[in-house]
């Protein structure tokens with residue numbers, strides 16, 4: 001596949017000389033460290049946080065590498081997966097000149113990040129079955145199109161995107177990046193696209209610790225891509241973008257993968273229970289088959305029901321104003337008790 005990465009990097013980034021931190025200039029672990037203006041005595045409030053963290057998070061990346069079967073040099077860690085999304089714009093998209101393609105209804109952050117970076121968006125709606133309009137996407141590409149965003153399983157619909165369609169985009173759109181957001185991949189039995197980085201130099205896969213791992217409060221996201229793309233992300237990121245406390249918690253999590261798998265099983269079981277209850281409710285018109293930890297449910301007057309649920313202190317997400325989602329609520333799968341409380345309030349309101 002012919003793909004010229006350098007030709008799509010912004011000129012100011014191409015030759016940038018990144019900040020060189022103390023921990024870039026001396027990477028050894030032994031010695032008397034008087035190079036980073038740290039406090040040698042310790043940390044106020046306890047804990048040992050007086051030293052700057054590894055700028056490239058090598059220890060954690062080795063653990064992720066083993067778990068995901070992706071080489072360390074193909075991994076980037078960010079402050080949530082929002083960081084690699086933003087870096088994609090900052091490295092590759094010239095403000096007010098370039099554009100990206102998104103496929104609504106989808107994750108709102110792609111648009112926000114594009115807007116912040118002053119990069120134009122072309123919308124190619126998903127089809128009625130929430131699959132990609134592949135012809136529409138390829139037809140929307142112009143010479144300034146730098147990326148196509150694909151979310152699978154998609155948020156807010158919950159369905160997986162057909163792998164053959166993703167493959168077609170990867171093969172046909174070779175002038176820019178194909179961003180595959182797999183925030184919910186752990187809830188599926190699906191193989192990650194991160195196993196195909198060698199085949200597709202234009203591929204960027206993102207995953208997160210926020211959902212299946214139960215670490216949304218930590219803010220840790222992963223990107224997988226060619227080592228060239230990763231090295232541009234590393235050049236542009238803040239030098240110490242992941243803190244020591246985050247690295248400690250992530251290390252613990254990665255040493256307890258079985259616990260994550262158990263939580264995923266638990267959530268998937270709760271989802272089955274929730275679905276069987278929702279299916280019996282007459283006013284529920286449609287439920288999108290979900291591979292994620294939420295379900296999108298269609299019903300009349302969804303916004304009204306949403307407002308009333310809030311009065312009962314049950315908070316779901318009203319997606320009614322989103323393309324192709326008129327009169328829908330997105331319901332996250334909670335604990336058994338939480339789901340029962342939701343169902344009780346919901347049934348009372350719509351009967």
Ligand SMILES: *Cc1c(COP(=O)(O)O)cnc(C)c1O
Pocket residue numbers: 079080081082083107151154155181183207208209210211216219220221
């Ligand atoms: C939740 C979510 C993320 C994760 O974002 P973080 O910044 O890692 O918390 C990414 N993409 C999609 C589609 C999501 O729903």
